[in-house]
Amino acid sequence: MAHPKVMILMADYGHDPTETSIPWKQFKEADFSVSFATEQGARAACDSRMLEGMTGMFLGAAHPAKTAYKALETSTEFQSPLSWTDPSFTLLPYDLVFLPGGHDKAVRQVIDSARVHELLAEYFPLTRAASSDKKCVAAVCHGVQVLSKAKYADTGKSVLHDVTTTALTSFMEQSIYQATRLFLGDYYKTYGAGTPSVEEYVRRELDDPDTQFKSSMSFAPFVVKDDKYNYISARFPGDVEEFGKAVVEAVERVLSS
Structure with missing residues (x-):
């Protein structure tokens, strides 16, 4: 089997370093060929608050993720992204499209991009399990929100309209926002205080949100795999170790089938 090709779509700044670097590390260890793309091809940088200072110490990336991020920063593919x-x-040339999350307001660059939505609407149907195209998509946290906003031109429906998924849950988002708002303001609300949660944004695009949106209040790893599509989702940094493993296994299985 040829080296699976992965595309990671990112904003110029603000993605969560754990949600970006741990899957990247797992892809590289599995001998995947990884590429990055930002809006204009500028080198991306993850959310520095998750890596530095008191916020990084108490709420940010754990040591393995910080180590992985340092390696990511020096990689050729990260330093030389394409332009989406x-x-x-x-x-279309990629076997896997991966969308990391991150709550810094700068990630709205990719969440709100009409161009990214167009690209994903073209690609996502190729992930249908019954398709011969053998494509996969994986998303975590706010990355699922990016997908939810990608809509088919003919129906106006989200690419996730008939998909089983998870994302950052309202409970998790609201809990960390309330716990930190006195000293971090609305840092944990990507669209500002009083706006809907990621879960709410995603649920409104699903045909039957009560059955399609999967949630867990546990901090144990939680990964959701759809049956109809080669699509895997997760909620937050605590999921990404198991999430990355599941994504690698899915890509290898799909390409070998």
Whole structure:
């Protein structure tokens, strides 16, 4: 089997370092060929608050993730991303598209990008399990929100409309926001205080949110795999070790089938 090709779509700044670097490390260990893309091809940087200072110490990335992020920063692929606004850019050559999360307001660059939505709407149908195209998509936390906003031109429905998924849960988002708002303000609310949660944004795009959206209040790893599509989702940094393993296994299984 040829080296599976992975595309990681990112904003210029603000993604969670754990949700980005741990899956990247697992992809590299599995001998996947990894590429990155940002809006104009600028080198990305993850949310520094999750790596530095008191916030990084008490709420940020754990030591293994910080180590993985240092390795990620020096990698050729991270330092030389492609541009997802380049007219010639397409996701079609890639076996896996991965969307990391992150709550810093700067990640709205990718969440709200009409170009990213267009690219994902073209790619996602190729992940259907019955398809011969053998494509996969994985998303964690706010990365699921990116997918939820990608809509098919003919129906206006989200690519996730008939998909089983999870994302950062309202309980988790509201809990950390309330616990930190006196000293961090609305840092944990990507669209500002009083706006809907990631879960709410995602649920409103599902045909039957009460059955399709899977949630867990446990801090134990929680990973959701859809039956109809080669699509895997997770909630937050605590899930990503198991999430990354599940994604690697899914890509290898799909490509060998």
